[in-house]
Amino acid sequence: MNPIHRPSITRRSFLKTMAVASPAIVGLNPLVLAQSANEGKLGVALCGLGGFSKQSIGPELPLAKNVYLAGVITGDPEGKGRKWAQQYGFPEKNIFNYADMAKLADCPDIRIVHVVTPNGLHAAHTMAAAQAGKHVMCEKPMATSSVQCEAMITAAKKAGVQLGVNYRLQFEPHHIEMMRLAKEKVYGAVKCFSGEFSWPSTNGKAWLLDKKLAGGGAAFDTGVYPIQAGCYLTGETPTHVGAIPTRTRDIYTPDIEETMTYTLEFPGGAVMQCRASYAYAFSQCVVVCEKGAFSCVAGPQGGSPFGQSYSGKPSGKQLVLPDNKTFKAADTLQLAVLLDEFAKAINEQRPFLASGEMGLRDVRIIEAVYASAQQGGTRVAVNA
Numbered sequence: 371m372n373p374i375h376r377p378s379i380t381r382r383s384f385l386k387t388m389a390v391a392s393p394a395i396v397g398l399n400p401l402v403l404a405q406s407a408n409e410g411k412l413g414v415a416l417c418g419l420g421g422f423s424k425q426s427i428g429p430e431l432p433l434a435k436n437v438y439l440a441g442v443i444t445g446d447p448e449g450k451g452r453k454w455a456q457q458y459g460f461p462e463k464n465i466f467n468y469a470d471m472a473k474l475a476d477c478p479d480i481r482i483v484h485v486v487t488p489n490g491l492h493a494a495h496t497m498a499a500a501q502a503g504k505h506v507m508c509e510k511p512m513a514t515s516s517v518q519c520e521a522m523i524t525a526a527k528k529a530g531v532q533l534g535v536n537y538r539l540q541f542e543p544h545h546i547e548m549m550r551l552a553k554e555k556v557y558g559a560v561k562c563f564s565g566e567f568s569w570p571s572t573n574g575k576a577w578l579l580d581k582k583l584a585g586g587g588a589a590f591d592t593g594v595y596p597i598q599a600g601c602y603l604t605g606e607t608p609t610h611v612g613a614i615p616t617r618t619r620d621i622y623t624p625d626i627e628e629t630m631t632y633t634l635e636f637p638g639g640a641v642m643q644c645r646a647s648y649a650y651a652f653s654q655c656v657v658v659c660e661k662g663a664f665s666c667v668a669g670p671q672g673g674s675p676f677g678q679s680y681s682g683k684p685s686g687k688q689l690v691l692p693d694n695k696t697f698k699a700a701d702t703l704q705l706a707v708l709l710d711e712f713a714k715a716i717n718e719q720r721p722f723l724a725s726g727e728m729g730l731r732d733v734r735i736i737e738a739v740y741a742s743a744q745q746g747g748t749r750v751a752v753n754a
Contacts, residue, residue: 413440558660
């Protein structure tokens with residue numbers, strides 16, 4: 371995949387430049403100019419305007435090639451909604467309330483709804499958007515149960531729309547190269563994978579401590595990334611898992627673990643050793659093969675092997691290969707790339723790689739992880 375083109379201008383500076391360069395259009399409404407700049411792109415509405423939308427998705431949408439921010443869905447239309455409309459230049463008619471999502475059906479500007487609400491609300495908001503005829507990009511984990519995932523898939527199929535899950539690393543150059551190395555057995559077959567994505571993410575996110583909204587603790591949050599890596603490195607779904615939860619602080623409960631250590635067994639013989647924690651910040655991604663090991667690490671200027679782009683800046687990565695060789699590709703704005711690829715799949719009327727079915731698979735794996743944890747680490751079969 372070619373690295374995303376990242377122009378050095380923002381949407382606002384673009385409109386200002388256009389007005390200066392073309393005196394004939396100085397008097398036009400900025401929304402008219404915005405419509406011209408977005409011609410041929412698919413409009414995206416963000417459903418949920420929390421920190422992730424504000425700090426990660428919003429800053430990247432003006433730099434995307436195939437999509438643009440066309441509206442928002444929020445519980446605070448008069449406050450947050452209007453502020454976003456002013457900042458990103460979309461009309462106030464494209465501000466919707468969660469309770470009014472059915473009205474999206476009458477908004478042709480919006481083609482895609484990106485669901486960015488807490489995990490426990492993903493299913494309801496995804497199905498509401500699909501029923502309004504909109505394609506849906508859902509944050510991970512797809513939902514808090516496989517039953518919900520199945521209902522979301524059914525709703526999307528019934529409405530004839532695409533359902534994708536934000537598995538941004540499926541399109542990230544360094545992770546794509548890891549997939550190639552594993553698939554082509556450049557260093558022999560994959561035998562073991564050690565993955566961790568841990569950070570004190572409950573700071574400032576109270577809903578992550580609510581079982582109904584979060585679904586679980588660290589394993590239901592960042593723990594999805596090592597699971598994804600295990601599956602795309604082996605090309606397989608694990609058959610069995612084992613898991614042990616731990617907690618060191620009273621704010622965590624048996625329902626919301628602070629740390630989950632879990633093992634995935636794959637049919638080809640590979641074993642994945644993973645951990646997710648809210649107790650500290652640490653990431654690792656090490657792949658052990660028959661003829662050597664390779665790992666994804668932070669780039670020279672910083673970053674994280676599983677980290678996402680943030681505030682319009684990429685998360686640096688590089689691969690350390692056997693014999694001290696390195697692989698370094700251009701770092702990308704992962705969320706812009708994700709939505710651009712989703713738009714391509716929609717326009718070309720083909721299945722999207724990171725599909726609802728993939729999200730369902732991963733939630734079933736997570737359910738097995740929690741089943742094992744509840745049974746004291748007993749080896750549990752995955753309901754694939």
